[in-house]
Every structure is written in structure tokens, then in C-alpha cells.
Amino acid sequence: MTTQTTAVAPPTAAVPKRRRGGSLLERRxxxxxxxxxxxxxxxxxxxxxxxxxxxxxxxxFTSTLATGTTFTGAANYVKAFTDPLFLxxxxxxxxFAVVMIPAQLxxxxxxxxxxxxxxxxxxxxxxxxxxxxYAIPVVIGALMWSFLYSPRFGPASTxxxxxxxxxxxxxxxxxxxxxxVNIVTWQWSGYYMVVIYAALRxxxxxxxxxxxxxxxxxxxxxxxxxxPMISSSMVMVITFALIGTLQFFTEPxxxxxxxxxxxxxxxxxxxxxxxxxxxxxxFNYASTIAFSLGILxxxxxxxxxxxxxxxxxxx
Amino acid sequence: xxxxxxxTAGVVALSAAALTGCSTASGGDSxxxxxxxxxxxxxxxxxxxxxxxPAFEEVVDLFNESHxxxxxxxxNAGQGNDEYTKFSTAIEAGSGAPDVxxxxxxxxxxxxxRKALVDLTEYGAADVQDDYTAGAWKxxxxxxxxxxxxxxxxxxxxxxxxxxxDQYGIAAPTTWDEFKAAAEALKAAGAPGVLADxxxxxxxxxxxxxxQAGSVPFVYDNANPTEIGIDVNDxxxxxxxxYWNELVxxxxxxxxxxxxxxxxxxxxxxxxxxxxxAAWGPGYLSGLADADSDAEWVAAPVPQWDAANxxxxxxxxxxxxxxxxxxxxxxxxxxxxxxxxxxxxxxIGIEQGALFPLWKPILESDYFRxxxxxxxxxxxxxxxxxxxxxxxxxxxxxxxxxxxxxDQLTEQLYAMVQGEKSSDQALDDLQASxxxxxxxxxxxxx
Numbered sequence: 001m002t003t004q005t006t007a008v009a010p011p012t013a014a015v016p017k018r019r020r021g022g023s024l025l026e027r028r029x030x031x032x033x034x035x036x037x038x039x040x041x042x043x044x045x046x047x048x049x050x051x052x053x054x055x056x057x058x059x060x061f062t063s064t065l066a067t068g069t070t071f072t073g074a075a076n077y078v079k080a081f082t083d084p085l086f087l088x089x090x091x092x093x094x095x096f097a098v099v100m101i102p103a104q105l106x107x108x109x110x111x112x113x114x115x116x117x118x119x120x121x122x123x124x125x126x127x128x129x130x131x132x133x134y135a136i137p138v139v140i141g142a143l144m145w146s147f148l149y150s151p152r153f154g155p156a157s158t159x160x161x162x163x164x165x166x167x168x169x170x171x172x173x174x175x176x177x178x179x180x181v182n183i184v185t186w187q188w189s190g191y192y193m194v195v196i197y198a199a200l201r202x203x204x205x206x207x208x209x210x211x212x213x214x215x216x217x218x219x220x221x222x223x224x225x226x227x228p229m230i231s232s233s234m235v236m237v238i239t240f241a242l243i244g245t246l247q248f249f250t251e252p253x254x255x256x257x258x259x260x261x262x263x264x265x266x267x268x269x270x271x272x273x274x275x276x277x278x279x280x281x282x283f284n285y286a287s288t289i290a291f292s293l294g295i296l297x298x299x300x301x302x303x304x305x306x307x308x309x310x311x312x313x314x315x
Numbered sequence: 316x317x318x319x320x321x322x323t324a325g326v327v328a329l330s331a332a333a334l335t336g337c338s339t340a341s342g343g344d345s346x347x348x349x350x351x352x353x354x355x356x357x358x359x360x361x362x363x364x365x366x367x368x369p370a371f372e373e374v375v376d377l378f379n380e381s382h383x384x385x386x387x388x389x390x391n392a393g394q395g396n397d398e399y400t401k402f403s404t405a406i407e408a409g410s411g412a413p414d415v416x417x418x419x420x421x422x423x424x425x426x427x428x429r430k431a432l433v434d435l436t437e438y439g440a441a442d443v444q445d446d447y448t449a450g451a452w453k454x455x456x457x458x459x460x461x462x463x464x465x466x467x468x469x470x471x472x473x474x475x476x477x478x479x480x481d482q483y484g485i486a487a488p489t490t491w492d493e494f495k496a497a498a499e500a501l502k503a504a505g506a507p508g509v510l511a512d513x514x515x516x517x518x519x520x521x522x523x524x525x526x527q528a529g530s531v532p533f534v535y536d537n538a539n540p541t542e543i544g545i546d547v548n549d550x551x552x553x554x555x556x557x558y559w560n561e562l563v564x565x566x567x568x569x570x571x572x573x574x575x576x577x578x579x580x581x582x583x584x585x586x587x588x589x590x591x592x593a594a595w596g597p598g599y600l601s602g603l604a605d606a607d608s609d610a611e612w613v614a615a616p617v618p619q620w621d622a623a624n625x626x627x628x629x630x631x632x633x634x635x636x637x638x639x640x641x642x643x644x645x646x647x648x649x650x651x652x653x654x655x656x657x658x659x660x661x662x663i664g665i666e667q668g669a670l671f672p673l674w675k676p677i678l679e680s681d682y683f684r685x686x687x688x689x690x691x692x693x694x695x696x697x698x699x700x701x702x703x704x705x706x707x708x709x710x711x712x713x714x715x716x717x718x719x720x721x722d723q724l725t726e727q728l729y730a731m732v733q734g735e736k737s738s739d740q741a742l743d744d745l746q747a748s749x750x751x752x753x754x755x756x757x758x759x760x761x
Contacts, residue, residue: 065428065715066541067757152577173733258575260516261729265722278400279718281429283407 059288069284076288085266086289090296093268096181097245103185104241105234108192113222115193116200127197131190138187142254145183150258171259183251188244192237199233200226235312239301246297249274269293350388355379357386360646364654365392365402366417366635368466369598370667374660378653385646387654395419396718405640406431414641415650418463419633420454421519421713426636427462427537428715433637434460438648443656451673453710455634458538463634464651467670469593470704471523471617471628472696474600478611479506479588487615491558494589494618498567501588508586509566513559514573515728518721520591523628524559525552526711528620533714534761543714544761545749547724548742556731556738563732570732579603583610591617593630594701598669601690614696616704627707632673671701678705714749716756723748 059076063069080086111130115123133141148154149170160167170179203226211221227234249270256263256271265279266272269289277286305312352375354361364387368374375389390413392398399422405411406429418426426432440461444452451465475487480497483504488494498510514520522532528551534544562568569587571578582590583606590596597614600606619625635651637644655661661677664670665686672678684702687693714720727741736744750760 064755064757147576150577152580173729258572258577260572260725261732264726275722278403279396279722280716281403281407281425 055287056291058284059291061284063282063284065281076285077292079285080288080292083289085272086269086292089266089269089272093246093248095177096248096268097242099177100181100184100245101238101241103181104189104192105238107185107189108196108237109227109234111189111193112196112200113226115197116226117218117222127194130193133187133189134191134194136187138250139254141187142183142251145179145186146255146258149179149255171255171262173262176255176259176262180248180251180255183255184245184248188241192241195237196230196233199230203229231311232313235305235308238308239304242304243297243301246293246300349390351391352376352379352387352389354386354388356383359384359386360643361386361388362415362641362643362647362650363388363390363413364415364417364635364650365390365398365413367391367394367398368417368633368664368668368670369602370663373663373667374654377657377660377663378650381657382649382653385649387650399718402426402431402638410640412638412640414638414643414647416636416638417466417633418636419519419631420463420465420711421631421717423455423462423634423636424457424535424537424713424715425717427457427460428540431639432462433639433641433644433648434462435464435637435648435651436461438637438645439652440464440648443652446656446675447673448675448678448705448708450629450708450710451632454632458536460537462537463636465673466633466635466655467595467664468673468705468708469595469629469631470671470701470708471591471593471630472596472700472704473615473617474590474592474596475613475615476585476588476610477613478609479508479585487613488589488618489616490622491618491620495558495562495567497589498562499565502567506588508581508588509569510587511589511591512569512571512573512578512581512587513563513732514578515570515732516572516574516725517728518724520573520630521724521728522721523630524591525555527617527626527628528552528555529626530555531712532720533712535712535714540715541757541759542761543753543758545714545746545753547720547749548739548746553739553742556728556742560731560738564734580605583607585610594671594705595631595669597688597690597696601669612691614691614694614700616700625707627704629704629708629711632671671705673705678702716752719752720749723752 060071060073061069062072062076111126115127115130118126136144149156151157151167151169151171154167154170156167156170168175170176207225207229208221211225216224247270248268252263252267252271253274256265256267265275270293273286273289273293276282276289350361350363352372355376356379359382362385364375366389371389371391375387379386392401392413398417402412402416406426412431423432436459443464444461447465451468452461455461455463455465473487477487480487483501483506485497485500486493488497494510501508501510522530525532525547530547530549530552532545532547532552534546535542559568563570569581571581580603581587583600583603585607590600592599597612600612616625617628635654637647637651641647655664655672655674658677658680661670661672661674662682665672665677665683672683677683684698685695686697688696723745727736727745730736731738731741753760
């Protein structure tokens, strides 16, 4: 042991010298690194870090119409997590997550698997068509669906009339949930399909050949080889979908224009924050809601990534 | 070495300057950025105005041509809530609001409590007070303060499809009892449409119906801004709502949301035989597409609870207020007072914008009384209906959190028409939620 330490000692003594020599070069290099990174850092600080700090600061104050603004510390957060409107909204987006994410994932995965095993021009055309809804701006897509759902302008009443039935009301309190799931699935499945499809294309075809020689049929190849091999892409897709669902906003806001009773102002936490700030001018409490949602989204995605660390390769 | 450091610093400074420069340029001047209209006298003081009146550009041109010292720079910043949202953000930001803003009278308290509006008593509001009725003036004042100049009003009447009612042999109702009987008769006759709509998002419309039975939902005075009286579950409101709930549950009226594309079509395609409307309703109707070509519209007084003691009601109405961000408040007040202060301006407003004037010189003129409306087959609707309705209006007090109150009302009415709660329960729940909200907002309940 002792001999070892003495043997080690001389190099450690030499290290500072060498490091100092390298640090000049390295520092110069680092300086240029900073120059290149600076524009990003400035934008990042100005449009993300600073607003976040500002919003957090705002959330620590309470402003009421009658008595003005006072510092109240965490009181807003206590209020938020006991606020039935906020909790109801959270419950609703959780329900959306449970229904909507599997729906999108299944559509995207099946489409990608089918397209991956086709090699004709049909595959290229279908890929484009399935992806097309994603190319439509979300607001336009939601507006378009609001016309399709409309009892007067939509095709449903005409179609149901043909067979002598009463068309369902897509915008009633009971069915608006499913109507929203439908819009989101329609819009986003194509995007997820493309991500999954790209992952599928990167698998070495030699593996399929080996599977075929071993006697695997198409279905077995898909479920035993393809899906396990693209699990990291699947985790990414689910993470995107999870964050998107927790922050659900645009579609319900657009549909609210034609279904104000069924979709209330606090339908999702994001909508609640928006109404608080811009309809009821409670900017401080709105910051609290927004920040609380942000924390939950962060915690939720982190938890999900932690649980799937094996599949995603982040381990 | 040094030069490189300097260069580094320069890049950082430049990018920072570019960013901040960008944001201030677009933020600070947005209210005055471009005018929709042309400025006639470029040297005069410019006053920025947000408004969404139809045919307003011509009114602005008229004002600019007749004023050498003040010019209006007009922008349409959206209708109703869209504009209020922008204004609200500008108040919070401390800049970006226009000098003069069009506001419905129901939101005046919501903005004056945030100290966003200028008290016009110092800027000669008293000079024009005699040009308006007492009811109209009460809507814009709170205690001694005057927060806006009235522009147009919404006295209510009943517009009905004479062709439809005649077809089923139904007389136009004059009381709510007759209204119900007419709804039943129409349904019994197997008509494809219903008598009317009861929108759960009617907001001011629902409130007006309650007011006819004596509802005084809020007691509020800016002189004492931390106190508020809330009474939305009074006997009158309960009676009105239970009446409508019966019609709804029996399928005698529709419950379509108002101001949607569906609703707009149904208004004019015969789905509703009656449109209980404000004086701006005819203008709204005639602007809608897909109307029945053979529709025969007639205006009549709004149905009454007690025909012997008619009560007139009001739905909507707008004003011009001066914001506390106005740079030249004197000039801004001049605009607010004078833009709709001439007969020429009002002729544009009435004939092209279908507005109902609150400015007495035109309101009481023979011209306005005898005006014939082609949409109503030449009927003199002002003489027949709306002038009397306007004369009976005594003003109304709204809460300083009216948007919240309306959202809650919509939620409760929706729960009621869905059959989740009784009409009494809906109003009791509304009362409870508003009381709680007022408490949270630091108000003392009277």
C-alpha cells in the first residue's frame, strides 16, 4: 500500500503544471464555446427562465379586487391544491390521459406497423394522408371539427336522417369528452405514426430475415421483434402525449365557443389559469395555477421516464 | 486577446440589445401602432380609440374632418370579451391600452375598481349629462363619479315571425302566460320549430329577464368599493327561472347556446318563431345569412308578467370610457363626449349600424321616431316598441366581477336545463358561489 502511494505521488505533483498548460488552450476554446452558446442562453433566459421566476414571484402574492395586493407566501398554493375547480380539472385531464394516450398510440402503432410492411406506392400515399391532419393548425382543426359536430351544419344529422334515426348530440355534457378525444386522436396520431415509422425503418432488415428463417410469421415479427426494438421511441411518444394531455387547452377552448354549458371555464387546469388571468383578472392566482400545473407536468413526466428507464435506454 | 474579449462582449451586448429592443418596440406602441382610419390633420393631438361598432369608420372620419385640434386613431380590437381581455392585460402590464375605449355598461365597474378608468366629472361630463336620460346616465355613474359617456342602448322588445304564427293561428303573446300558451299551441300543431330559445349562455339576456320581475342582483357603489350586496336568488328571479325551466323541461323552447353559428341560422330560418331581443337585435338579424326569403318579421313590446303594470327591460348597451393610461385626458374626454354627439354621426350609426341612440337630441327627434325599417316591411319599430321601452328604463347596477358572475350563471342554468337541479336550487347555488367569491376577493357583504 505504502509503496503504491509513493509511486502515485510524483504524477499528482506533476498534474497542476500540466493542467495549467492545458487550461490556457482550453479556456480559449471555452470562450468561443460561450460565444456560440450565448445567443441561445440569452433567449433561454429572457423567454423561459426570467418569465418562470417572474411567474413564481407573482404566485407568492395575493391580489384581490377590493383590497389590493399583499405578500402571502405559499397561501396561494394551499388554496390551489384545495380548489375544487383546479382539482376537478386535474381529474379531467387525468381521465383524458387514460383514454386519449392509448387511443393515439394504438392508431399510430398499427398504422406504422402496417405501412412498414407494405412497400407499394399505397404505403407512401397512406403515410402522407395519415400525417396530413398534423399539418393542419390545431385551432383550424378544432374549428373544422366544431362544424362537423354542429347539429345544423354537420353531416351527422343528414346521415342519420337517411336511416331514420336521431343524430347524437356530439356537444352535450355527456358526449363532449369523446368528441374531444376524437379530435386529438385525429390530429396527433399521424405525427406519432411518423416517429414510430422512422424508428421501425432503422431496424436492421437482417433481423427480420433471421426471424423468418426461424419460422416467425408477420404478426409475431411485429409483436416480438419490432415493438420491443422501438420501445425507446414509444416512450418518447407517450411522454409527448402525456405532456400534451396534461396541458390540454386549444381544442376545448375552441369547442367552448359552441358548447359553453358542456365545457366550463375551468374545464382543464390550463383553461382555468387562462380564465383566471384574462377573464377574472386574477393574475397572481393564475400564476399559482400555472406553476402548480407545471410542477405536476414535470413530476408526471419525470416519474414516467423513471418507470420506463429500462425501455427508453435512459438507465 | 483584449480585442477578442471585446468582440465577445460586443456579440453579447448586440444580441441582448436586439432582443430587448425588439420587445419594447412592439409592446409600447401597440395601441397607437396603426390607425384603421386616415388622419385628416396630422398635426393635431391623436387619441387612440378601440371600438367595434358597425360602420364606425365613417363616424370617425366625420369626427376627424370636423375637428382641427383632436384626431381619432381608431382600431377594432375585437368584440366584447375579446377586447376586454386585451384591455385587462394592458392594465396589468401598465401600458398598451388605448386612450378611449368602447365598453358595455355592464363591465364598467369591473374596470373602474381596477382604477383603469378616468372619472370624467373633472373633464366636463356634467356638460353633456342633459343629453342623456336618467337611466342611461345612472349606468355610467357610480356614486358621484362618472366613468363613461353613454352611446347606445338595448331596450328590449319581442321580434316575431308573423308568417309562422299566422300559419298556426296563434296571436302574438303580450304576457308570459300567453307566451306559454303560444308555445304549447305551436308544439301541439306539430310545427317543425319551437316558439323561442332559452340560451343558458344568455348572460345579460337572462339577467334582463330576471330584472323584469324585480331582480336587483347587486348593490355596489364605487365610493365604497369594498362593500357589495348580492341578491341573485330573490323571489322574482326564482319565479322567472321556474317558468322557463317548465318550458324547457316540456320541450316548448330550445336551449341552444346563443351567438353560435347554429343559433344564428336558427334565428332566421324559422326554427324559432319569436326572438326576444334588444333594440340592436334587428340589426343583428338582418346581418345573418341563410334567412327564409318569405319571412315576415314584426316588432312588438316584450311580454309582461302583469299586463296592467308593464316593466321595461334592457339588454346591453355600450359607452365610451377614458382609460387611466390616456396621455392627454382632456383630448380623450373630448372624443368620448363628441364622437357620437352629432346628428350626422347618429344617422350613420342608426342607418348603417342599427344602433339605438341614447343621445337625446336624436332619440327624441321625429326622424328617429318615424324611421321605417325595411327589414320589418316598413314598420316604425321605434315608435311602436323601442322608444317606450327605453323611456321606462331606470338604470342597472352590475358587479365589479360581472364576467365571473355570468360564467357562474351559465354553469348553473346549464345544470338546470340538463335536469341536474331545480331552478330554485340553481339560483341558491349561484348565490352561494358569488358570496364565496366576493369574500375571497376581499369584499364585505352588505
